[in-house]
Amino acid sequence: MDIGIDGRIDAGATVNVGAVQNDTLRSARFRLEREAHWRQLDQLVTRAEKGGAAALGYDEVRNLAAGYRQAMNSLSVARDISLDRALIAYLESLCARAYLVVYAPQESLGGLAARLLLRGIPQAVRRSALPLFIGFLALILGALAGYKLCQNDPSWFYTFVPPELADQRTPDASADYLRSTIYGDEGHDSDRLAAFSAFLFSHNTTIVILIFTLGIFVSVPSFMLTFYNGLILGAFFAMFARKGLGYDVFAWLSIHGVTELAAIAIACSGGARLGLAVLLPGARTRKEALRHQAHDAVKLALLAALMLVVAAFIEGFLRQLIQDPAWRLAIGWGMGLFWVGWLLLGGRQGKASREVAR
Structure with missing residues (x-):
């Protein structure tokens, strides 16, 4: 308790001290x-x-x-x-x-990644039939248009293909030079191959990110960018085919292109899911539809990124090291069968699992 100047006890202080003690x-x-x-x-x-x-x-x-x-x-x-x-x-x-x-979910990072790879991504792909059709249609139409135009008039090649991408591989080049770009010794040094692989991955990733993110604008920019990549592909193939190198360039493209081009089409599919949510929201509001579609769209984008990692390794290493066209075809289309098998069969419940789920 406190005692005042006049010697009296401060009652308020006594009450406060008692309250604190209580x-x-x-x-x-x-x-x-x-x-x-x-x-x-x-x-x-x-x-x-x-x-x-x-x-x-x-x-x-x-x-x-x-x-x-x-x-x-x-x-x-x-x-x-x-x-x-x-x-x-x-x-x-x-x-x-x-x-x-x-x-909270009791799941490690490894368990989450395994669940995504084994079930999440394959199931998202199977739920995306229409967006996948849009993505692959854009690429195939672009390739056919580019091939047809450049087959009839090689000057279209300069319209479709940027000079830095052509790198002297033009319709004016000789057949021997074009053949050397397919089978020539490009310096099989491990450091150079690693740098080349990193460059390819960075370049392709930029394209895929653009294709995916532009899909939200009613899918049109994604479709057009994928179509343009198809034009470049068709123009290149037409140029080599006119020199009698159609089979050779098909094998050269197949070893990495089956995976890489599929990744570009799948990225377009992910963007198309976002665009369709904006264009055709159904009973939901556009915001709700976009949130709903984003779950599978992001999984498609992750799949495209994974495929680009594999494609960059194949293009940066295996394509340079393997010169036999038959082996190039086997590796490229073998990878294609792997992707198809995984995405079609992954995450499917067996009969017993479905009965338990019921």
């Missing part, structure tokens, strides 16, 4: 009655955080759930009766940690 005693009593349960919950949560919920036994998991409910009740009471802040902060932290253990 709050302290009440907090101590509250903690004493429940602290053992909090410590047990803290130990279980710590073990689950280190080793996952699988590290706990059945009884421990049951005690964890019961302890979490009890801690939440204690936190509610502590807030209602205004106990000390340190106790409330401790209970808030403990309840938040327990919530994550009880309700």
Whole structure:
């Protein structure tokens, strides 16, 4: 208590001191009655955080759930009766940690990636028949148009193909020079091949990102950009075919192009899903439709990125090292069969699984 200048006792100070003492005693009593349960919950949560919920036994998991409910009740009471802040902060932290253990998905990064590869991506592809049709249609129409135009008039090649991409491979080049670009020794040095592979991956990734992100504008820009890539492909093939190198360039393109071109078409499909959500939202609002379609669209974009990694490795290494056209065809279309098999069969439930799901 406080004593004033005139020697009298300050009654207000006495009341405040008494209130503080009462709050302290009440907090101590509250903690004493429940602290053992909090410590047990803290130990279980710590073990689950280190080793996952699988590290706990059945009884421990049951005690964890019961302890979490009890801690939440204690936190509610502590807030209602205004106990000390340190106790409330401790209970808030403990309840938040327990919530994550009880309700958050108990899945490692590796498990999440495996689930995405084994089920998520294949199922998203099978749900995207119309967008995939749009993506591959754009590429095929572009390739046919580019081939037809350049076959009839080689000057179209200069319209479709940028000079830096042509790199002296033009309709004016001789057949021997064009053949040398397919089978010639391009310096099979590991450092050069690695740098070339990294460049190809960066270049192709830029194209795929553009195709995917532009799809939100009612799919038209994605379709046109994919169509343009088809034009370049058709123009190149027509140029080599006119020199009698059609089979050779087909094998040269196949070893990496089956994977790379499919990735471009799939990126267009992902963009088309976003564009169709804006154009044809159905019963949903456009915002809801876009959010709904984005789940599968992102999975298609991840698939395209994965395929580009594989294509960059094949184009940067295997295409330079393998000169036999038969082997180039076998590798390229073998990879195509792998992608088709994985995407068609992955994530399908067996009969027993479907019955259990019911």
